[in-house]
Amino acid sequence: MKPAGLGFLVAFLSSVFAQTPSIITSVGYSSPSPVAVAPGQVITLFARTKTALTQPVVAANATLPTTLGGFSVALTQTFSSDPIAVPIFSAAPVVACTEVAPSVCTTSTAISIQIPFELGANVQGAHLPENFAALTVTDNGDIGEPIGLNPVSAQIHILNSCDTPLNPQSGPCNTIFQHADGSLVSAANPAAAGETITLQAYGLGLGDGRIPTGMPSPSPAVSVSGVAVDFRFGTDIAITTPGPNASTLAAQLVPGSVGLYQLAFAVPMAPAGTPGCSAVTNNLTVIIGRGNSFDGASLCMQQSDSKRKPSLSPSK
Numbered sequence: 001m002k003p004a005g006l007g008f009l010v011a012f013l014s015s016v017f018a019q020t021p022s023i024i025t026s027v028g029y030s031s032p033s034p035v036a037v038a039p040g041q042v043i044t045l046f047a048r049t050k051t052a053l054t055q056p057v058v059a060a061n062a063t064l065p066t067t068l069g070g071f072s073v074a075l076t077q078t079f080s081s082d083p084i085a086v087p088i089f090s091a092a093p094v095v096a097c098t099e100v101a102p103s104v105c106t107t108s109t110a111i112s113i114q115i116p117f118e119l120g121a122n123v124q125g126a127h128l129p130e131n132f133a134a135l136t137v138t139d140n141g142d143i144g145e146p147i148g149l150n151p152v153s154a155q156i157h158i159l160n161s162c163d164t165p166l167n168p169q170s171g172p173c174n175t176i177f178q179h180a181d182g183s184l185v186s187a188a189n190p191a192a193a194g195e196t197i198t199l200q201a202y203g204l205g206l207g208d209g210r211i212p213t214g215m216p217s218p219s220p221a222v223s224v225s226g227v228a229v230d231f232r233f234g235t236d237i238a239i240t241t242p243g244p245n246a247s248t249l250a251a252q253l254v255p256g257s258v259g260l261y262q263l264a265f266a267v268p269m270a271p272a273g274t275p276g277c278s279a280v281t282n283n284l285t286v287i288i289g290r291g292n293s294f295d296g297a298s299l300c301m302q303q304s305d306s307k308r309k310p311s312l313s314p315s316k
Helices: none
Strands: 010-011 034-037 043-047 071-077 088-097 105-114 133-139 148-151 194-201 224-233 247-253 262-267 284-290 293-299
Touching: 043 133, 071 088, 071 105, 194 284, 194 293, 224 262
Parallel strands: 010 043, 034 148
Antiparallel strands: 043 105, 071 133, 088 105, 133 148, 194 262, 224 247, 224 284, 247 262, 284 293
């Protein structure tokens, strides 16, 4: 299940040098749970590092390096005897400032990585020995503190325009639904019933064929079977697990990309009474699930009356 309130998976690492004051990494009434990740998952780590970057450093080749900008990341797990080098997309400085006066700003390093496909996922309820795993960042030879992981078979995140390691926008964060010609679905360019729409996601887990970690997915595309797809009409729809009537489709690993999945689906006919969409309100929510993980996002669907133009302003 996707953690509530998280647009994307973020791992906070504590300081790698002793003179830095204590850093709050979690707030609550119990110890934080390990971060759930799936084999092949693309995530971004936010680490306090000794090396202070002044600009982003991006992998130069399609095959990802395991050292970038002086940083490396290692995966350790009980199911393998040696640490596994983790591929890195990019490393970039991130500045966060408090809203209170006087403002306090802290600088961290955002390191976007792919979790190796060699991660051994735990199967819920299988009564098998559990795999314990952790990530560790090394900063120009200085080894940081590990962060615990919860290896799962899938940890789905549908992409939006603010995600890393994409070229993120500052907002608003719009889900990337695409028409067949590659244009984005929007209020000005809505989806139509029967049309094939594509979404992209991270964290669907292992495909039906073997993919080397850190290398671009091959063509023809590798299928990822057993993805449940559910549709719900209306506004302000809660994202819950796909229902019993959900369809089962196969996703694909996007050829030429690392850790990126795509899923094509036909837009269903909207039932009578479905409200129209606007520039700020969508009327169709798509939920996808695999294993115990699911995520959902909404899009603008053209009403069945083809003569009616989509509204470009909020409904009164």
